[in-house]
Amino acid sequence: xxxxxxxxxxxxxxxxxxxxxxxxxxxxxxxxxxxxxxxxxxxxxxxxxxxxxxxxxxxxxxxxxxxxxxxxxxxxxxxxxxxxxxxxxxxxxxxxxxxxxxxxxxxxxxxxxxxxxxxxxxxxxxxxxxxxxxxxxxxxxxxxxxxxxxxxxxxxxxxxxxxxxxxxxxxxxxxxxxxxxxxxxxxxxxxxxxxxxxxxxxxxxxxx
Numbered sequence: 508x509x510x511x512x513x514x515x516x517x518x519x520x521x522x523x524x525x526x527x528x529x530x531x532x533x534x535x536x537x538x539x540x541x542x543x544x545x546x547x548x549x550x551x552x553x554x555x556x557x558x559x560x561x562x563x564x565x566x567x568x569x570x571x572x573x574x575x576x577x578x579x580x581x582x583x584x585x586x587x588x589x590x591x592x593x594x595x596x597x598x599x600x601x602x603x604x605x606x607x608x609x610x611x612x613x614x615x616x617x618x619x620x621x622x623x624x625x626x627x628x629x630x631x632x633x634x635x636x637x638x639x640x641x642x643x644x645x646x647x648x649x650x651x652x653x654x655x656x657x658x659x660x661x662x663x664x665x666x667x668x669x670x671x672x673x674x675x676x677x678x679x680x681x682x683x684x685x686x687x688x689x690x691x692x693x694x695x696x697x698x699x700x701x702x703x704x705x706x707x708x709x710x711x712x713x714x715x
Contacts, residue, residue, distance in 0.1 A: 532565070537607055545596055559575065564668050615683050618640030618642070619636050620681075621679065623639065628679070630677070631679070640682050640683050657711070667686050
């Protein structure tokens, strides 16, 4: 069995996040960040990739972030015994760099852990709660003329912030999506004395 075949058959894929790293898809993991990876095997190697120009928290539409080519300048230090010294055993710990998108105004959509298609309570399912928050944002953007596909891509590529409001109050987890209003050239906020102004936004994104 060749080395490459052994890797293909036995290696842990890097698509999901893993204990030793994997695909983090963290919006604030930018230039100047420091990350502390636990090392589980002797002779462990290090690689990196999947650079994004912009993405929202959760990269909710999988490959919906704005992918890019680029270079990663890594500086590596080994902290011997660091896993036990700092209690970093099960997942990496990182310190964000100071390069991040900065916005001051947000429109926040909330979701809870109920599947509204059949009104089934999924009991503390934060993934469902976050999904609902995103669907609520998509429904709101549709009122301004965006198609579902366009709204979905906006949430995947713009620097939205995803947050967990609560995972302690049974039976509903609560998550929220913070959409920066400053990325639009019109006011998307609800207001008294007038509803959304629907406008044909064109069709630059279609369902494949």
